[in-house]
Structures are given as structure tokens and as C-alpha cells.
Amino acid sequence: MTIFGLWVINKAGGLVYQRNFGDGLPSQTSNEYLVLAGTLHGIHAITSRLSPTGSGSGAQVIEGESFKMTIFLTPTGTKFVLLTSPIEPTAETVLQKVYEIYADAVMKNPFHTPEMPIRSEAFDTRIAALIK
Amino acid sequence: MSYPQPHPRFSVLSSSSLTSLDHLSPASSSTRFSLPAAPSINTTLATPRPGVRPNVYDRNLNKTRAAEVSASAFAFLFSEVVQYTQKRVSGIADLERRLNTLGYRVGVRVVELMSWRNESSSKTPKREIRFLPALMSIHTHVWRTVFGKPADAIEKSVENPDEYMIIDNDPPITRNVSVPRDMSQLSCSSFTAGIVEAVLDGLGFPARVTAHNTPTDAFPNRTTILIKLDKAVLEREEALKT
Incomplete structure (x- = not known):
């Protein structure tokens, strides 16, 4: 029941926001971190083409022994990735x-310039308020 | 408009080249308000055909009194306004001045619309001629018309008798604006300052109005709209007192 980290990956696979909690x-x-994000972007692109019923949404959850990675893809291609403990029902x-x-x-x-790293104090404070 | 200095408020494009005489000449009026050139402002068309959307100029002004616009849509529009303006200026002061000019164009319409509505709704419509009631009405009525809530406080400067402040703890138009650190002087509420300046001008209280960030711990977006009144206004207030 812990949230470890949050990444925001832009549609080109660049990491625009990364924060550990x-x-x-x-x-x-x-x-x-940039390499990890780029790799995840690539994996996600492949998994979205693996679907037997046409193109799907791609990987949504990647689980490990001690952590879970929940991926949320927006319609514009931005990915939000949340790193949590394996049992985290609120991730979505x-x-x-x-x-x-x-x-x-x-x-x-x-x-803010689209696709560029996020440098917004308001975003930082509101994220901090959401994930304590 | 009796104040002496040229007032470059009406034109967004070239403010420095305008002289005060230009404002009064009807020839420049098209650059002031940029009316759409084409479709007719046809007031004889009282009953529009069904299915045809009535021209915006033919709609009843009172129908939109309680109407609300999407805050998100406005936030995106305002964001584009700031980005558009920022591409065309050389510094923070210039950016604030242009936002002020844009707000001025809004304020001119706000004061007209408010006095029109006031006239049609009240049996004894009143025009404020003293400064303090006018300031109160801006704090309450203009804010409610434009932002849907009254401002949070009015203050009078201790040091300068010609300075007054309207304080908004969380201005709706800059709620999503996060100014980068290297531009921390910038306040996008200059747009609001322009609205206030136009309303004051329209009521006959020429003033310079600027916006400043005055954050507190409880209200990080707190903004002060600083009104510096023209000398003539103070003299008139003094004369009216006796």
C-alpha cells in the first residue's frame, strides 16, 4: 500500500517528469531514468501491437515480486506510470x-511547452497533495 | 477622456505610434474595436428564421446575465492569449502592458453592459460619481459579472493617498498559470488590471492600474490590483467633499 514513484512519459518516449515518494x-x-522511460515506451509500443483483436491499449500493469508498475495511456499518447507496492488497489x-x-x-x-519537461510549481504542489 | 497623457490603450498592435488625437478621430475606430467586417448587424431582422442561429448582435443581452462559460475552455484561451502575446514582446513590462491593453478592451464592454443592465433592471439606475462607491461597485459587481464572485478585499495605501488596492485571493483567470522562476515579477492578472482600468476610465476616474503578486501562505495565488488615481480625480473628490 505504498506509492514509490511517478513518471510522465511524452508521446515520443521522453521522460518529462519523474518523482520519487x-x-x-x-x-x-x-x-x-531516461533510459528506463525510453525502454518502457518501446515495450509499450510492442505490447500494443500484440493484441489478438486488432491494436489494443498495450501493457497496463507490469508486476514484479516487490513492486507493481501501472501504466495509464492518454488519447494523445502521454503515459503516466505509477510505481507502487504489489497490492495497491488505488493505483488506477x-x-x-x-x-x-x-x-x-x-x-x-x-x-509550458508541450512535450518538454514539466517545470510547474503548481503541478508539484498538487501532486504532493495527492500522493502523501 | 480629459486626461493629458496619450493613452495607448485601444490599439494592441501599435500603441506607441498613436497620439491622443487619434483616439478621438472616428477614422481609427475600426482599429479600436475590430468589428467583423462582413455579416450584417441587421436589427430589422427581428424574427430569425428557424434553424438559423441569430447574429450575436441580435441576441438579448439579458439572456446571458446568469450564463456561465466553461472555466477550462477559458483557461485554454487565456493560455493561448499569454503565449501569443509573449511571442511578440521583449520583456516582462511589455508583456504586462499588452495584457493590460487586452483587458482594457474587455473592460470597455463590461462597463457598457453593466450600465445597460443596471438601467433596464432598476427603477432608479444610478451612476457612481464618487470614487469610493465606484470602487465598491468594481469590487462587488464588476467582479461578480466577470468572475462570478466578489473580490476579497479593498485596501487604501498608507503611504500614497492616490493609491487603492483590490485584492483577490485566488483570481480565476490565473488559477492554472504557473510563472517560471526567472519571470517571477510577471503577473498575468495584468489582464484584470486592464479591465479595472477601463471600467474606471468609463466611470470618469482615470487611473493607472497594475497587478502584483502578493502571495501568502494560505493563498499562494493572491494578487493585488493596484490603482493609482489621476491627480484630477483626487482634486475633484476634494471639491465634491465640501
Whole structure:
């Protein structure tokens, strides 16, 4: 029942936002995070073509022994990834709310350039308020 | 418009080249309000054919009194306004001035619409001629018309007798704006300042109006609209007192 981290990946596979909560995850360099995000983007692109009934949504959950990765894909191709403990029933709803905050604090902000890293104080504070 | 300095408020495109005389000449009026050139403003067409949407100028102004617009749609529009403006300016002061100019164009219409509605709804329509009641009416009525809620406070400057402040703890138009650190001086509420300036001008209280960020712990978006009144206004207030 813990949330370890949140990533936002743009439609080109670039990591535009990364934040750890608590200290459940071993820290990595920003370069390693970029590689991880790019790899996940590639895996996601492949899984979305594996569906037997035409193109699907791609991987939604990736589970490990000690963590779970929940992926939420928006219609515009932005991916929100939440890293949690294996039993985290609220992951999907948290991601929905993150999407809502993203729409408000990032997309409506005139000083944000689309597809570029998110540098918005409002986004930071609202995410912090959502995930404590 | 009796104030002496040229007032470059009406034209967004070229404000520096305008002289005060230009404002009064009817030739420049098309650049002021940029009316759509084409379809007729046809007032004789009282009953529009069914299925045809009536021209915006033919609609009843009172019908939209309680109407609301989508805050999201407005936020996107305002975001584009700021981005559009930012591409065409060289600095923060310039950006604020242009936002102020855009707000001024809104304010001119707000004051006209409000006095029109006031006239049709009240048996004894009143025009404020003293400054404080006018300020109160901006704080309450203009804010309610434009933002759907009254502003949070009015303050009078202690140091300067010609300065008044309207305070909004969470201005709706900048709720989603997050100014980068290197532009921390910028307040997008300059747009609101322009509205206030136009309303004050329209009521006969020429003033310079600017917007400033004054965040508190409880209200990080708190904004102060600073009104610096023209000297003539203070003199008139003094004369009216006796």
C-alpha cells in the first residue's frame, strides 16, 4: 500500500517528469531514468501491437515480486506510470487524478511547452497533495 | 477622456505610434474595436428564421446575465492569449502592458453592459460619481459579472493617498498559470488590471492600474490590483467633499 514513484512519459518516449515518494526505490541517475522511460515506451509500443483483436491499449500493469508498475495511456499518447507496492488497489484512480492535475496545471499553463519537461510549481504542489 | 497623457490603450498592435488625437478621430475606430467586417448587424431582422442561429448582435443581452462559460475552455484561451502575446514582446513590462491593453478592451464592454443592465433592471439606475462607491461597485459587481464572485478585499495605501488596492485571493483567470522562476515579477492578472482600468476610465476616474503578486501562505495565488488615481480625480473628490 505504498506509492514509490511517478513518471510522465511524452508521446515520443521522453521522460518529462519523474518523482520519487518515500525512499522505497534505489535512487538512479537522471540518465538511467531516461533510459528506463525510453525502454518502457518501446515495450509499450510492442505490447500494443500484440493484441489478438486488432491494436489494443498495450501493457497496463507490469508486476514484479516487490513492486507493481501501472501504466495509464492518454488519447494523445502521454503515459503516466505509477510505481507502487504489489497490492495497491488505488493505483488506477490515483493515475486518473494525476491526469486531471496534469490537464489543469500543465496543459493550461501558458509557460509550458508541450512535450518538454514539466517545470510547474503548481503541478508539484498538487501532486504532493495527492500522493502523501 | 480629459486626461493629458496619450493613452495607448485601444490599439494592441501599435500603441506607441498613436497620439491622443487619434483616439478621438472616428477614422481609427475600426482599429479600436475590430468589428467583423462582413455579416450584417441587421436589427430589422427581428424574427430569425428557424434553424438559423441569430447574429450575436441580435441576441438579448439579458439572456446571458446568469450564463456561465466553461472555466477550462477559458483557461485554454487565456493560455493561448499569454503565449501569443509573449511571442511578440521583449520583456516582462511589455508583456504586462499588452495584457493590460487586452483587458482594457474587455473592460470597455463590461462597463457598457453593466450600465445597460443596471438601467433596464432598476427603477432608479444610478451612476457612481464618487470614487469610493465606484470602487465598491468594481469590487462587488464588476467582479461578480466577470468572475462570478466578489473580490476579497479593498485596501487604501498608507503611504500614497492616490493609491487603492483590490485584492483577490485566488483570481480565476490565473488559477492554472504557473510563472517560471526567472519571470517571477510577471503577473498575468495584468489582464484584470486592464479591465479595472477601463471600467474606471468609463466611470470618469482615470487611473493607472497594475497587478502584483502578493502571495501568502494560505493563498499562494493572491494578487493585488493596484490603482493609482489621476491627480484630477483626487482634486475633484476634494471639491465634491465640501
